[in-house]
Amino acid sequence: MTADLPLHVFYGGTFDPVHNGHLAIACAARDALSADIRLLPAADPPHRPRPGASATDRAEMVRLAIADTPGLLLDLRELAREGRSWSIDTLTALRAQLGPDASIAWLVGADSFRDLPSWKDWRELFALTHFVVAERAGFPLDGATDALRQALDGRWVDHPAALRAAPAGRVLALHQTLQSHSATGIRDRIAAGRDWSQLVPPAVAAYIVEHHLYSMSAADAVIGPRPGAPL
Numbered sequence: 001m002t003a004d005l006p007l008h009v010f011y012g013g014t015f016d017p018v019h020n021g022h023l024a025i026a027c028a029a030r031d032a033l034s035a036d037i038r039l040l041p042a043a044d045p046p047h048r049p050r051p052g053a054s055a056t057d058r059a060e061m062v063r064l065a066i067a068d069t070p071g072l073l074l075d076l077r078e079l080a081r082e083g084r085s086w087s088i089d090t091l092t093a094l095r096a097q098l099g100p101d102a103s104i105a106w107l108v109g110a111d112s113f114r115d116l117p118s119w120k121d122w123r124e125l126f127a128l129t130h131f132v133v134a135e136r137a138g139f140p141l142d143g144a145t146d147a148l149r150q151a152l153d154g155r156w157v158d159h160p161a162a163l164r165a166a167p168a169g170r171v172l173a174l175h176q177t178l179q180s181h182s183a184t185g186i187r188d189r190i191a192a193g194r195d196w197s198q199l200v201p202p203a204v205a206a207y208i209v210e211h212h213l214y215s216m217s218a219a220d221a222v223i224g225p226r227p228g229a230p231l
Contacts, residue, residue, distance in 0.1 A: 006102075007034075007103045007160070008094070008105065009030075009104075009105045009106075010040055010090075010104070010106055011026055011029070011038065011040065012106070013040075013041070014041065014058065015039065016058055017183060017208060017213070017214075018058070018200065018201075019182075020199055023069070023201070025107065025109065025174070026107070028134070028176030033132065033163070034160070035105075036072070038075040039072060039075060041058045041076070043055050043084070061208075078090055081093075091106065101167055102167060104128065104167065106131050108133055110133055110134060110141070114144045114148070116148055126168065127169065130171065130172065131172070132163075132171075134176050135175060156170075156172075160172060186199050190214040
């Protein structure tokens with residue numbers, strides 16, 4: 001295996017809805033890793049309540065959000081598979097498709113990565129993929145369990161080239177500070193009739209209103225920022 005193999009990077013999530021923070025992470029990873037980023041909307045996340053929008057709507061919002069952004073791609077494999085979207089199943093299928101020597105990386109936010117021990121068969125993931133972790137301010141694993149810290153011993157690398165030199169098992173911190181807003185917060189804003197549209201790409205805001213997502217009355221009420229309204 002050579003160090004110049006392509007790096008296959010995947011960014012999974014419910015994207016309910018996809019927002020500017022998601023896109024900032026994806027673009028930062030694209031630039032730092034010199035690789036395309038494939039966004040995978042989850043069909044039915046097993047470790048959290050069902051999404052507020054359907055898988056079809058969430059996938060379409062991702063498609064709209066990245067339509068004019070080079071290097072960001074929509075990957076629908078989790079929607080095509082029946083049943084729940086376990087990351088271990090997705091990565092097992094990717095490994096079978098791409099082969100044992102392919103360099104695969106899973107892009108996650110620091111909060112999600114900190115909760116890795118709650119994922120199904122989480123220790124086995126390191127044999128299937130690298131992890132690229134978008135940091136919170138400060139150390140990216142504040143609050144991590146001892147089990148996770150021990151599992152990460154010796155896995156941290158400082159340069160993206162290290163990911164291309166092995167098929168899996170390494171962890172790289174992405175120095176892209178996570179934005180404070182979240183999909184949950186955006187859904188709450190829509191339901192409460194507060195400003196929200198500036199937190200998502202314009203095409204996504206229009207889609208939410210057109211398709212009556214998350215509360216049509218609230219979406220209709222706030223299609224743009226109101227001067228002086230609280231964030």
